[in-house]
Amino acid sequence: MSNRPGRIAPYSNPAGGWGALKYVALNLVRERVNAGKLGTLLAQNQPDGFDCPGCAWPDRKHTSTFEFCENGVKAVAAEATSKRVTREFFARHTVAELMAQSDYELEQHGRLTEPMAYHAASDKYVPVSWDDAFSLIACELHALDNPDQAAFYTSGRASNEAAFLYQLFARMFGTNNFPDCSNMCHEATSRGLPHTVGIGKGTVTLDDFELADTILVFGQNPATNHPRMMGELRECARRGAAIVSINPLKERGLQRFQDPQSPGEMLTNGSTRISSMFVQPRIGGDFALIKAVAKRVLEMDDDAGALGRPRVLDAAFIAEHTAGFPAFARDLRAESWPLLLEESGVARDEVERLARLFAGSERVIACWGMGLTQHKHSVATIQMLSNLMMMRGQIGKPGAGLCPVRGHSNVQGDRTVGIEERPTVAFLDRLKHVFGFEPPRHHGYDVVTTIRAMLDGRVKVFIGLGGNFASATPDTPLTWQGLRQCALTVHVTTKLNRSHLVHGRAALILPTLGRTEIDMQNGVAQGVTVEDSMSMVHISYGINPPASPDLLSEIAIVARMAHATLGSHRYDWLGKAADYALIRDDIEKVFDDFYDYNARVAKPGGFHLKVASRERQWITPAAKAQFIVNAIDRDTPIHRARAAHGQRLLTMMTTRSHDQYNTTIYGLDDRYRGVFGLRRVVFINKDDLAMLGLAAGGMVDVVSVWDDGVQRVAPGFLLVEYDIPRGCVGAYYPETNVLVPLDSVADGAGTPTSKSIPVLLQAARQLSIAQ
Numbered sequence: 001m002s003n004r005p006g007r008i009a010p011y012s013n014p015a016g017g018w019g020a021l022k023y024v025a026l027n028l029v030r031e032r033v034n035a036g037k038l039g040t041l042l043a044q045n046q047p048d049g050f051d052c053p054g055c056a057w058p059d060r061k062h063t064s065t066f067e068f069c070e071n072g073v074k075a076v077a078a079e080a081t082s083k084r085v086t087r088e089f090f091a092r093h094t095v096a097e098l099m100a101q102s103d104y105e106l107e108q109h110g111r112l113t114e115p116m117a118y119h120a121a122s123d124k125y126v127p128v129s130w131d132d133a134f135s136l137i138a139c140e141l142h143a144l145d146n147p148d149q150a151a152f153y154t155s156g157r158a159s160n161e162a163a164f165l166y167q168l169f170a171r172m173f174g175t176n177n178f179p180d181c182s183n184m185c186h187e188a189t190s191r192g193l194p195h196t197v198g199i200g201k202g203t204v205t206l207d208d209f210e211l212a213d214t215i216l217v218f219g220q221n222p223a224t225n226h227p228r229m230m231g232e233l234r235e236c237a238r239r240g241a242a243i244v245s246i247n248p249l250k251e252r253g254l255q256r257f258q259d260p261q262s263p264g265e266m267l268t269n270g271s272t273r274i275s276s277m278f279v280q281p282r283i284g285g286d287f288a289l290i291k292a293v294a295k296r297v298l299e300m301d302d303d304a305g306a307l308g309r310p311r312v313l314d315a316a317f318i319a320e321h322t323a324g325f326p327a328f329a330r331d332l333r334a335e336s337w338p339l340l341l342e343e344s345g346v347a348r349d350e351v352e353r354l355a356r357l358f359a360g361s362e363r364v365i366a367c368w369g370m371g372l373t374q375h376k377h378s379v380a381t382i383q384m385l386s387n388l389m390m391m392r393g394q395i396g397k398p399g400a401g402l403c404p405v406r407g408h409s410n411v412q413g414d415r416t417v418g419i420e421e422r423p424t425v426a427f428l429d430r431l432k433h434v435f436g437f438e439p440p441r442h443h444g445y446d447v448v449t450t451i452r453a454m455l456d457g458r459v460k461v462f463i464g465l466g467g468n469f470a471s472a473t474p475d476t477p478l479t480w481q482g483l484r485q486c487a488l489t490v491h492v493t494t495k496l497n498r499s500h501l502v503h504g505r506a507a508l509i510l511p512t513l514g515r516t517e518i519d520m521q522n523g524v525a526q527g528v529t530v531e532d533s534m535s536m537v538h539i540s541y542g543i544n545p546p547a548s549p550d551l552l553s554e555i556a557i558v559a560r561m562a563h564a565t566l567g568s569h570r571y572d573w574l575g576k577a578a579d580y581a582l583i584r585d586d587i588e589k590v591f592d593d594f595y596d597y598n599a600r601v602a603k604p605g606g607f608h609l610k611v612a613s614r615e616r617q618w619i620t621p622a623a624k625a626q627f628i629v630n631a632i633d634r635d636t637p638i639h640r641a642r643a644a645h646g647q648r649l650l651t652m653m654t655t656r657s658h659d660q661y662n663t664t665i666y667g668l669d670d671r672y673r674g675v676f677g678l679r680r681v682v683f684i685n686k687d688d689l690a691m692l693g694l695a696a697g698g699m700v701d702v703v704s705v706w707d708d709g710v711q712r713v714a715p716g717f718l719l720v721e722y723d724i725p726r727g728c729v730g731a732y733y734p735e736t737n738v739l740v741p742l743d744s745v746a747d748g749a750g751t752p753t754s755k756s757i758p759v760l761l762q763a764a765r766q767l768s769i770a771q
Contacts, residue, residue, distance in 0.1 A: 006668075006675075006676065006677035006678035006718070007676050007677060007678075008674055008675060008676075008678075008681075008696075008697075008718075008720055009674050009676060010674040011252060011671050011672050011673070011674045013258075014252075014255075014256035014257055014258040014271035015223040015230065015252050015253035015255075015256065015257045015258070015672060016070075016223070016227070016230060016253075016257050016258045016259060016260055017257075017258025017259070017260060017265065017266065017269075017271065018258070018266070018269075019671060020069070020070040020227075020260055021260055023070055023659075023667075023669075023671075024070055024073045026667075027073060027074050027077045027666060027667070028073070028077055030077075030108075030667070031077040031078060031080070031081035031082075031083065032081060032082040032083055033077050033080045033081060033082065034080075034082055053075045053076070053079065053157055053409055053514065053515040053516070055071070055072070055225060055226045055227075055228070055406075055407060055408070055409060055661075057226040057228045057229050057405070057532065057533060058205075058206055058532040058533060058534045058536050059228075059532075059536075059538075059605070069227035069228045069230075070227055071224065071225075071227050071658075071661055071666075072227070072228070074659075074661065074666045075661060075664075076516055078107070078494075078495065078664070078666065079111070079494060079514035079515065079516045079517070079544075079547075080516055080544060081110050081111060082110075083108070083109060083110025083111065084110045084111055084113050084547065084548070085109045085110050085111065085112045085113060085495070085496055086113050086114075087113075087114065087116070087126070087127045089109065090116060090124055090125040090126065091124065091126075093124070094122070094123040094124055095118070095123050095124065095125070095501050095503070096123055098496075098501050099501045099502075102665075103471065103497070103498060103663065103664075103665045103734065104665040104666075104667070104668060104679075106495075106496050106497055106498065107495060107496075107497070107664060107665055107666065109495070109496050110495065111494060111495060111511070111514075111547040111548070112493060112494060112495060112496060112509060112511035112547075112548075113511060113547065113548035113550060113551070114127055114511060114548060114550040115127070115128050115129070115130055115133045115508065115509065115510050115511065115550070116128060116508070116509040117132075117133065117136070117506070117507070117508055117509075118503055118506060118507035118508075120505070125500075125507075125509060128508070130550075130552065130560070133508050133510060134560050134561055134563075134564035135564060136488070136506065136508065137461075137463070137488070137490060137508070137561050137564065137565065138561075138564040138565040140460075140461050140487055140488040140506065141173065141461060141565050142565070143487075144460060144461065146174070147173050147174030147175040147440070148174075148175045148177060148440075148444070148445075148458070148459075149458060149459055149460045149461065150170070150173065150175055150177060150459065150460070150461040150462075150463070151175075151177040151178075151179055151445055151450045151453070151454075151459045151461070151462050151463070152166060152167075152169075152170040152175070152177060152178055152179075152463050152465070153178075153179045153180060153447075153450070153462065153463065153464040153465065153467060153469055154166060154178065154179075154180040154181070154414050154419045154465045154466070154467075155180070155181050155408065155464070155465060155466030155467030156180075156181045156182070156406075156407065156408025156409060156410055156411030156414060156466075156467075157408055157409060157410065157466045157467075157515070158410060158414055158419075158465050158466055158554055159410060159413075159528035159529060159530060159540070159554065159555070160410065160413045160414075160416070160417050160528070160529045160530060160531065160537070160584075160587065161528050161529065161555050161580050161583040161584065161587075162465065162528070162553075162554040162555045162558055163410070163413070163414040163417050163418065163419050163465075164417040164418060164583060164586070164587050164590075165555060165558045165559060165562065165573070165576070165577075165583060166419070166465055166558045167417070167418035167419055167420075168418070168431070168435070168562075168571070169558060169561065169562035169565070169566070169573075171431065171437075171439040171440060172435075172437055172439075172562070172566055172570065172571070173565060173566065174440055175440055175444055176420075176421055176422075176423060176439075176440050176442065176443060176444030177421065177444035177445045177450065177459070178419050178420060178421045178444055178445075178446075179421065179445055179446050179447040179449075179450040179469075180411075180414060180415075180419050180446075180447070181407075181408060181411055181467055181472065181662075182411050182412075182414070182415055182419075183421075183446040183447040183448070183750060183751060184374075184447055184472060184473070184751060184752055184754075185370050185373060185374070185406075185407050185411070185751070186370070186373055186404055186406055186407070186411070187373070187446075187746070187749040187750060187751045188372070188373040188374075188375075188378035188379045188381075188382055188746050188748075188749040188751055189368075189373060189382055189404040190415065190749075191379055191748050191749045192378070192379040192380075192381075192382035192383050192386075192748070192749070193382060193383075193386065193402070193404075193613075194619075194620075195383065195620070195626060195628060196382075196383050196386035196387070196390075196625060196626050196627075196628060197386060197395060197402070197613035197618060197620075197625050198612055198613055198617075198618045198619035198620045198625070199611060199612055199613055199619055200415075201404075201412065201535055201611050201613075202401065202402050202403045202404050202533060202534060202535070202611070203395055203396060203401035203402045203403075203611055203613050203614040204365055204400075204401035204402065204403045204534060204614070205534050205535075205536070205608065206232065206534065207398075208363075208365060208398060208399050208400065208401060209232050209235075209236055209365065210235075210399075211363055211398050211399025211400075212236065212241055212363045212364065212365045212399045212400065213240075213241050213242065213361050213362055213363050213364075213399070214241060214242045214243075214244070214357060214358065214361035214363070214364045214365070215233065215236060215241060215242070215243045215244070215364075215365045215367065216244050216246060216358075216364065216365070216366045216367065217233075217243065217244065217245050217246065217247070217254065217275075217367045217368075218246045218247070218286060218366065218367065218368040218369070218371060218372050218385070219246070219247055219286065219368055219369050219370060219371015219372045219373075219755075220247070220367060220368060220369030220370075220371060220405055221247070221249070221251045221253060221254075221369070221655070221656075222253060222254070222405070223251065223252065223253020223254070223257065223658075223672060224251075224253065224656060224657075224658045224672065225369065225405075225407065225656060225661075226405055227253075229405070230253060230257050230259075230274070231259060231261070233254075233257070233274050234257050234259055234272045234274065237272055237273060237274050237275075237276075238272055242276050242277065242357060242361070243274055243275045243276060243277075244275060244276070244277045244278075244279065244354065244357065245274075245275040245277070245278045245279070246279045246281065246286065246289070247278075247279075247280065247371055248280055248281060248282065248283050248371075248653065248724055248725055248728050248730070249280075249655075249673075249683070249722070249723070249724055249730060250278055250280060250723050251672065252672035252673070253274070253672060254274050254275045254278075255273070255274060255275065256271040256272065256273055256274065257271060257272055257274050258270065258271040258272075259272070277353065277354070277357070279346060279350055279354060280345075280346075280723075280724075280725055281344050281345050281346050281725070282344070282345030282651070282725045282726075282727060282728055283651040283652075283653045283725070283728045283755060283756055284375050284376075284377070284638065284651060284755070284756040285343055285344040285345045285346065286344075286371070286372055286375075286381050287343075287375075287377050287380055287381040287384055287630075287632065288339075288340050288341075288342075288343035288344035288632055289340075289344035289346050289351070289354075290381065290384045290385050290388055291332070291335065291340060291384055291632070292337075292340040292341065292344055292346070292351045292355075293351060293354050293355045293358060293388060294332055294384070294387060294388045294391060295332045295333075295335055295337075295340065296351060296352065296355035297312060297313070297355050297358065297359050297388070297391055297392070298313070298329060298332050298333065298391070300312045300355065300356075300359055301313045312359050312392070313391050313392060314391070314392050314393030316393070317390070317392075317393030318390070318391070318393075321390075321393075321396075321616055321618065321624055321625055322390055322624050322625045322626065322627055323622045323624040323625070323626050323627070324626050324627035324628065324629075325627045327627070327629055328387060328627035328628070328629055331629045331631075335632075339632060340632075343632055345725050345726075345727075358388070358392070359392070362399075363394070363397070363398070363399030363400040364389065364392070364394045364400050365399070365400060365401055365403050366385055366388075366389055366394075366401075366402055366403060367403040367404075367405055368382070368385070368403070368404055368405065369404075369405050369407075370407075370754075370755065371653075371755060372385070373746070373749075373751060373755075374654075374746070374751055374752065374753055374754040374755035374756070375746060375753055375755055375756045376633070376636055376637070376744070376745075376746055376747055376753050376756065377630075377633055377636075377746070377747060378746045378749060378751060379746060379747060379748040379749050380630035380633075380747070382404075383628045383630060384628075384630060385402075386402065386625075386628075387627050387628065389401075389402060390625055390627065395613060395616075395625070396613060396614055396615060396616035401614065402613075403533075403534075404533070405533055406532075406533040407662065408662065409515075409530055409532075410530040410531060412531050412532070412533060412535070413529070413530050413531030413537070416531055416591070416609070417587060417591070418590075421443060421444040421445060421446050422443045422444075423439075423443075425441075427590075428441060430590050430591075431590060434586070434589045434590055435570070435571060436570065437570060445459070446750045447473060447750070447752075448473075448474070448742060448745055448750050448752065449750070450462075451473060451475070451478065451479050451482045451742060452482075452742065453482075454482030454483065454485055454486060455478060455481060455482045455485065457485065459482075459486065460486055460487045460488070461486060461487060461488045461489075461490075461504075462483060462486050462488070462489045462490070462504065463489075463490040463492075463561075464489075464490065464491045464492065464493075464499065465492050465554065465558070466492055466493060466512075466554070467499070468497040468498060468499050468662070468663040468664070469483070469499050470483060470497075470498045470499040470501075470502040471497065471498045471499065471663040471734040471737070472662065472663050472734065472737075473737065473752070474737055474740035474741065474742055474744070474752040474754065475712070475737070475738070475740055475741055475742035476734070476737050476738040477738065478742050479502075479742075480502045483499075483502045483503065483504060484502060484503065484504065485504070486503075486504030486505070487504055487505055487506060488504050488505070488506045488507065488508070489503045489504040489506075489507045489508075490507070490508045490510065491507075491508070491509055491510065492510045492512050492554060492557050492558075493509065493510070493511065493512065494511065494512060494513075494514050494547075496509075497663070497664075498663075498734075510552075510557055511548070511550070511551050511552075512551060512552060512553060512554050512557060513542065513546055513551050513552070513553045513554070514542070514544075514547070515528075515540060515542060516542050516543065516544050517542040517543075517544050517545065517546045517547065517551075518541075518542045518543065518544065518545060518546065519541075519542055519553045521553075521556075521577070521578050521579065521580070522578050522579070524579070525541060525542075526541075526553070526555075526579075526580045527539040527540055527541045527580065528540050528555070528580060529584070529601055529606070531609065534608075535608055535609040535610075535611050536605070536606055536607070536608050536609075537594075537600075537601060537606045537607055537608075537609060538601065538605060538606030538607075539601045539602070539606060553577075555577050555580060555583070556577050558577075559573040559574055559576065559577035560573070560574070560577075581598050584597040584598050584601070585597070585598070593609050593610050594609075613625070637705075637706065637707070637744060637758055638651055638756060638758050640707070641705040641758035642758070644705075645705065645760065647691055647727070648691075648692065648760060649705065649727075649758055649759075649760065650684075650688065650727055650728065650729045650758075650759050650760070650761065651727060651728050651729070651756055651757065651758060651759070652682075652702070652704075652728075652729045652730065652731060652736065652739065652756075652757040652758075652759045653728070653729075653730050653731075653754070653755040653756070653757075654730075654731060654732065654733035654736050654737070654740075654754045654755065654757070655730050655731070655732060655733070656732065656733070657669070657670035657673075657675065657679065657732050658670045658671055658672055658673070660732070663733070663734050665679070670732075673720075673722070674720075675720065678718060679732050679735060680714075680716055680717045680718060680731075680732075680735055681717060681718045681719075681720045681731065681732070682700065682702065682717045682718070682719055682720065682729050682730070682731050682761070683720050683722035683724055683729060683730040683731070684719055684720065684721065684722060684724065684729045684761075685721075685722070685723075685724050685725065685726050685727075685728065686721045687726055688726055688727065688729075689719065689721060692761060694719055694761065695719070696719050696720060696721040697718065697719065698718075698719045698763075699716060699717065699718060699719070699763075699764035700717055700719060700761040700762060700763060700764050701713055701714065701715045701716065701717070701761070701762045701763070701764050701765060702714040702715075702717055702731065702736065702739060702759050702760075702761060703739075703759060703760045703761075703762055704739035704740070704741065704757055704758065704759050705758040705759065705760060706741045706743075706744070706758070708741065708743065710741070712738055712739050712741065713738070713739075714731075714735060714736050714738050714739055715764060715765065716764050717731065717764070719761075729759065729761075733754065736757075737754070739757050739759060740752050740753065740754050740757055744757070
């Protein structure tokens with residue numbers, strides 16, 4: 001860990017620009033990336049190169065030599081690092097010793113080089129052969145009383161081919177237990193949109209951004225989480241499109257951006273203003289805000305009708321393409337303005353401005369991130385946003401539509417090819433027809449129910465295809481207890497992380513190739529495919545030599561697990577893993593939209609998967625888009641806690657720092673928010689500091705308020721005065737995941753409510769910085 005003293009220093013420069021270039025250089029040095037590998041960056045997101053292992057933002061037809069961003073460089077540098085974790089490293093360190101290290105320190109050790117097995121007597125990981133590792137997995141799976149005692153976790157970094165083989169293996173084994181990272185991020189999108197527009201995917205492509213005149217950005221910080229999106233927003237702003245940031249935090253990246261690829265801006269230290277309007281709802285207030293805008297738009301339409309003016313609503317779209325509007329309109333008219341304003345935390349004049357902008361725009365794109373999805377009412381919020389967009393026909397026309405911005409690079413693709421704990425009957429029937437076996441029909445476990453099942457002894461084997469389950473999940477002590485009760489935990493990974501140290505009685509670390517590395521099978525370089533946030537499927541080829549000769553690809557690891565467990569009499573696992581095109585042939589047999597898969601993905605830029613709602617085809621029972629009525633819920637944990645604790649009760653949102661991607665900590669700075677060398681900070685409004693009798697720079701313990709009698713405390717946080725609404729605070733995860741109760745999940749989605757945690761601040765009892 002860095003020995004620099006932490007400091008708070010407000011950042012006045014634009015996002016991107018020279019600051020981004022400086023941190024690119026720092027990360028390349030920190031990861032000791034050899035000079036010969038610097039050319040790797042030029043192959044990132046290129047037709048003959050590899051897809052970024054970071055975010056899922058799409059590429060603009062690979063027209064630029066530089067298709068990478070600061071955080072993409074961090075992800076690539078982490079793979080291309082010259083640092084190695086060898087058997088000698090594990091011989092020097094017990095698991096207990098490694099547990100005392102921070103997540104940042106664990107990340108900095110470098111790439112794993114060979115499979116390792118936990119040795120309980122020494123509390124160390126020791127080398128194990130690949131064959132013995134797969135035999136142990138098969139033995140533990142066969143020892144289970146039933147297949148549902150195993151859970152198969154998937155990270156969004158897994159390719160379509162690896163994910164497809166993985167789900168086929170688990171279903172042939174007999175379970176639909178597929179907890180995956182989407183359960184913790186955009187699950188509310190996947191569950192909410194099918195009820196409104198018929199499919200849980202966005203309806204726009206990058207081409208639509210060239211035509212939009214208004215872009216609404218809800219609960220998203222693209223400069224940190226999807227930096228390549230900033231280039232798109234910059235172009236929109238420069239041609240006069242209105243960009244509205246709707247977020248409790250006024251993020252620097254949505255204020256001004258300096259494009260590192262613009263010589264003019266770089267040489268003059270200039271920048272582009274991004275957002276023309278900022279709206280800061282209280283945490284969790286988006287539902288009420290969107291409903292307030294919808295109510296005002298309806299009132300404007302009523303006024304226009306009374307005066308004989310053109311309609312504000314798209315009456316033709318509503319009549320031809322939707323159902324349920326009369327009931328929705330009645331609900332809007334009956335809704336209380338004081339209640340909407342109180343719950344949203346937004347003033348009436350701001351609602352008016354936003355409603356008039358929306359009503360006066362011909363082409364609107366609504367983007368959103370986890371600021372909308374990690375709440376108790378997140379499904380209802382996304383459905384309300386769909387309602388608002390349908391009121392003016394802003395779905396299924398050029399330059400307009402719904403744009404959920406997914407996180408990890410293939411989280412959407414994994415769901416498309418079958419990583420789904422609630423599979424449809426049609427999908428299971430197709431598997432049965434193509435592969436000749438009866439797949440399990442009952443629903444499996446998602447992330448939260450998997451943790452519950454581990455705690456109850458109903459899941460005894462946990463296999464993780466990537467990710468960092470122990471750090472990404474809520475209610476940290478309970479999650480760790482569940483993992484430690486397992487008979488076996490297995491992690492397919494590139495680098496050491498917390499999950500490898502919170503293990504079952506037996507445990508395996510299986511190191512795999514990174515996205516940047518050459519994947520050679522039988523003398524032929526293999527490519528893997530991914531699907532981005534806008535349903536574009538493209539192929540990725542690594543260009544660097546593997547970090548170790550003992551690494552296997554994710555596909556090879558899954559295939560050999562399956563072969564060891566099930567044999568190959570029903571499916572030629574090893575044969576398919578020798579030629580990934582054969583796996584794509586099988587995907588094509590199961591999913592009609594993947595027709596001519598190998599031929600289409602070979603074209604530069606790949607191909608677009610059909611999204612029916614983009615074409616105004618509605619896969620709903622009524623064959624129409626559906627307006628859905630949802631009321632404001634006043635009986636929530638936040639409301640109940642506030643009734644008990646008054647103004648002292650605060651609502652916390654967890655967030656990433658700029659030196660972080662998901663649970664991977666690349667560094668200890670969050671420069672856009674003015675935080676350097678620190679992670680245990682709480683962002684808080686100055687008036688709340690005064691009300692609580694606290695001061696910026698003071699230390700507090702953060703205590704979550706829940707009704708199960710469990711005390712959840714995150715100790716030793718520095719108070720940072722920040723532009724955030726009254727009653728709201730923000731802090732980084734995974735440090736604050738300990739505060740998220742396991743039972744606090746989204747209605748209808750099961751997503752942990754990491755953006756709406758009721759908390760109290762207390763004077764710190766200890767100044768701990770370790771996890």
